[in-house]
Every structure is written in structure tokens, then in C-alpha cells.
Amino acid sequence: MAITAKVRELAAAGKDVIGFGAGEPDFATPEIVREAGIQAIREGFTRYTAGPGIVELREAICEKLLADNGVTVSASEVIVSAGAKQCIYNALMALVNPGDEVILVSPFWMTYADQVLLAGGVPVVVTTTVEQGFVPGVEQIAEAITDKTKAIVINSPSNPTGAVYPEDVLRGIAALAVSRGMWIISDEIYEKLLYDGFEHVSVASFGPEVAERTLTVGGLSKSFAMTGWRIGYAAGPKGVIDAMATIQDQVTSNACSISQRAAIAALRADGSVISEMVEEFDKRRCVLMSELSRLPGVRFARPHGAFYVFADFSEAVQGVACDDVVLAQHLLESQYVACVPGSVFGGPNHLRLTYTVSRERVAEGVARIREGLKSLR
Numbered sequence: 001m002a003i004t005a006k007v008r009e010l011a012a013a014g015k016d017v018i019g020f021g022a023g024e025p026d027f028a029t030p031e032i033v034r035e036a037g038i039q040a041i042r043e044g045f046t047r048y049t050a051g052p053g054i055v056e057l058r059e060a061i062c063e064k065l066l067a068d069n070g071v072t073v074s075a076s077e078v079i080v081s082a083g084a085k086q087c088i089y090n091a092l093m094a095l096v097n098p099g100d101e102v103i104l105v106s107p108f109w110m111t112y113a114d115q116v117l118l119a120g121g122v123p124v125v126v127t128t129t130v131e132q133g134f135v136p137g138v139e140q141i142a143e144a145i146t147d148k149t150k151a152i153v154i155n156s157p158s159n160p161t162g163a164v165y166p167e168d169v170l171r172g173i174a175a176l177a178v179s180r181g182m183w184i185i186s187d188e189i190y191e192k193l194l195y196d197g198f199e200h201v202s203v204a205s206f207g208p209e210v211a212e213r214t215l216t217v218g219g220l221s222k223s224f225a226m227t228g229w230r231i232g233y234a235a236g237p238k239g240v241i242d243a244m245a246t247i248q249d250q251v252t253s254n255a256c257s258i259s260q261r262a263a264i265a266a267l268r269a270d271g272s273v274i275s276e277m278v279e280e281f282d283k284r285r286c287v288l289m290s291e292l293s294r295l296p297g298v299r300f301a302r303p304h305g306a307f308y309v310f311a312d313f314s315e316a317v318q319g320v321a322c323d324d325v326v327l328a329q330h331l332l333e334s335q336y337v338a339c340v341p342g343s344v345f346g347g348p349n350h351l352r353l354t355y356t357v358s359r360e361r362v363a364e365g366v367a368r369i370r371e372g373l374k375s376l377r
């Protein structure tokens with residue numbers, strides 16, 4: 001928050017800030033989707049909808065889950081919320097009793113830990129490292145399970161690391177969930193942003209025993225550049241989905257009616273509406289990796305998904321009294337480059353760089369980081 005406030009202040013003062021901070025695509029929502037939203041307004045589709053979402057959208061989500069993810073659900077096993085963030089919140093509020101433990105794989109999206117706390121639960125953190133490519137070992141997860149474990153949250157592709165979990169790891173986690181009676185909340189919001197030929201695998205596709213214990217969470221914010229429209233969804237066993245709907249009913253009722261119509265258009269559009277965006281992200285990723293790899297003392301694990309590089313700066317700042325928060329502040333104030341300190345995600349001494357700026361700006365941003373590192377000494 002402090003970094004964001006500072007970015008605004010600098011930009012208002014006319015400084016040319018390169019933003020590696022924001023976790024949202026810089027592309028416009030596809031035309032066909034915007035048109036569907038306009039059409040919904042023109043038709044006066046502007047009233048409350050069914051709490052868990054309009055049936056046409058929930059059916060479109062079922063079709064998508066079957067076609068893309070190999071997950072079979074019916075409309076009554078799907079809830080639409082104001083973003084995947086609300087889906088995860090609803091899920092944790094529905095599942096977690098005070099004192100229940102929820103396993104999180106660090107570095108993680110900070111919202112998970114705060115939402116577990118809001119639900120009265122206890123986050124239990126399994127730490128992964130750059131050497132592991134930020135993919136947890138199944139045995140690490142097994143060691144974290146206790147009698148109080150209620151759930152695990154997994155996020156592949158991951159924010160902030162871009163890690164994509166191999167299928168055998170996902171199968172290992174799924175087997176633990178079944179044998180130890182643990183829920184899996186699988187946050188798959190970055191599923192369409194994959195590179196290097198990687199393919200997305202949904203744990204809920206591993207068969208009924210796993211699906212019975214899994215909530216598959218997805219959304220349109222990242223894949224369709226629709227962050228402001230606020231549409232996410234969760235699919236899983238009807239009992240939990242119903243409980244999530246009961247909670248949502250008393251908090252926000254339904255997701256925006258206009259956005260729900262637009263979401264149907266997005267899900268039914270052919271893949272070409274996002275392929276250009278994904279190709280461009282890939283090119284920027286390659287520029288960012290190649291520039292970063294030439295910075296002395298900076299290490300990172302090649303990210304295969306999402307739009308982040310989570311880079312370890314501990315060697316680069318060795319001998320200087322500087323943690324990641326101070327480093328991010330220094331880069332912003334001296335070079336006008338905004339990065340998010342890794343400790344926010346449970347990864348101290350790292351910076352998260354988002355490649356939601358043009359290739360030229362990516363290259364210039366890293367050049368500025370190089371200068372910023374020099375001026376630290």
C-alpha cells in the first residue's frame with residue numbers, strides 16, 4: 001500500500017514511473033465482452049440476479065470446466081461471486097471453524113492468510129524456495145498436516161512466483177486430501193496464462209474421491225483482462241457451494257448483473273480473443289528473464305505461468321543494510337521503478353516484478369534497477 005501511494009505521488013509530480021507492481025493485465029477487455037456488457041445495459045439487465053449467479057452463466061462455467069479442465073459439475077454446484085477473491089473468502093468462511101488450520105504454500109498471495117484469520121482459522125505455512133522452483137514437495141505438505149487441518153489452498157500457476165505445479169505433485173496433494181480428510185481450495189485464476197508449452201491441470205479432474213474434497217476457484221480478471229468487472233466462480237460439492245451462497249446472500253447478494261452477461265460472452269468466445277495477450281505476456285516474460293539474469297546477484301526460478309517473476313535479491317544487496325522493503329523504496333525513490341517487496345508474500349529478500357508493461361519498458365525498468373543497485377553501495 002505504501003509503495004502504491006508513493007507511485008501515485010510520484011506520477012502526480014510528473015515523474016516517469018515504471019510500474020512492475022500492479023497485479024492486473026494492462027490490456028483492454030476483449031471487444032466482444034465489452035459489447036455484451038453494453039448490450040446488457042441497453043436491454044435493462046440491471047436488477048438483482050439469483051444470489052449464486054444467473055443460470056446461463058453458471059451453465060457456461062460448467063461447460064468451460066468440462067471442456068478445459070475435465071471437471072464435471074452441474075449449475076447447482078457452481079457459485080458466481082464478485083471476483084475469485086470473494087469465492088475464496090466464502091469458501092474459508094463456510095469451511096473453517098475457529099482454531100482450524102489451513103495449509104498455505106509460501107510465497108503466497110497475501111489475501112489467503114488474512115482470509116484464514118478472518119475466518120478464525122490458523123494459517124500453517126509450508127515454505128518453498130527458488131531452488132525448488134517454488135513447487136512444494138508432497139512430503140512437506142504431509143508433514144504440515146495435523147488433527148486440526150481443515151484445508152489446503154493451492155495456487156498453480158502461482159502469484160507471486162509464476163510456478164506451475166507438475167501433475168505428480170498435484171496428484172500427491174490430492175491423495176493426501178483424500179487419505180487425511182482435508183479440503184483443497186484450488187485457486188486456478190491464472191490457468192490461461194501458461195508458457196513454455198505447459199498445460200493446466202485441475203485437481204478436481206482426478207476423479208470423484210478428489211472432486212468431493214475440492215473447490216475449484218477461477219475467474220475472468222486475469223485471463224480476459226476483466227479485473228474491474230468483478231467476476232469469479234467456485235465449483236465443488238453442493239453442500240459447500242450452498243453454504244457459500246448463504247454467506248454471500250448476507251454480504252453482497254449477487255455479482256454485478258451486467259458483468260455476468262459479459263462473462264458469458266467471454267467464456268463462450270473462441271480462444272483467439274486472449275491469445276494475442278498471452279503471446280505478448282510471453283515475449284515480455286522472456287525480455288524480463290533475460291535482462292534480470294544479467295543483473296549480478298539476482299536469482300529467480302523460471303516462471304512458467306501468470307505474469308510475475310519473483311526474484312531473489314539477497315546476494316545483490318549483501319553487505320548493505322537493506323531488506324526487500326527498503327530496496328523497493330530505494331528503487332522507487334531513486335529510479336522511479338515500482339516493485340512489490342517479497343516479504344508481503346512471505347518471501348523476504350525478494351522482489352515481485354509484474355510484466356504488465358511493454359517490452360521496452362520492461363528492459364528500461366531492469367536497467368534502472370541495475371543503476372539503483374549500484375547507488376545502494
Ligand SMILES: Cc1ncc(COP(=O)(O)O)c(C=O)c1O
Nearest residue numbers: 023083084085109159219221232
Ligand atoms: C492468486 C490470486 N487469486 C485470486 C485473485 C483475485 O482475483 P479476482 O478477485 O479479481 O477474481 C488474485 C488477484 O490478484 C490472485 O493473484
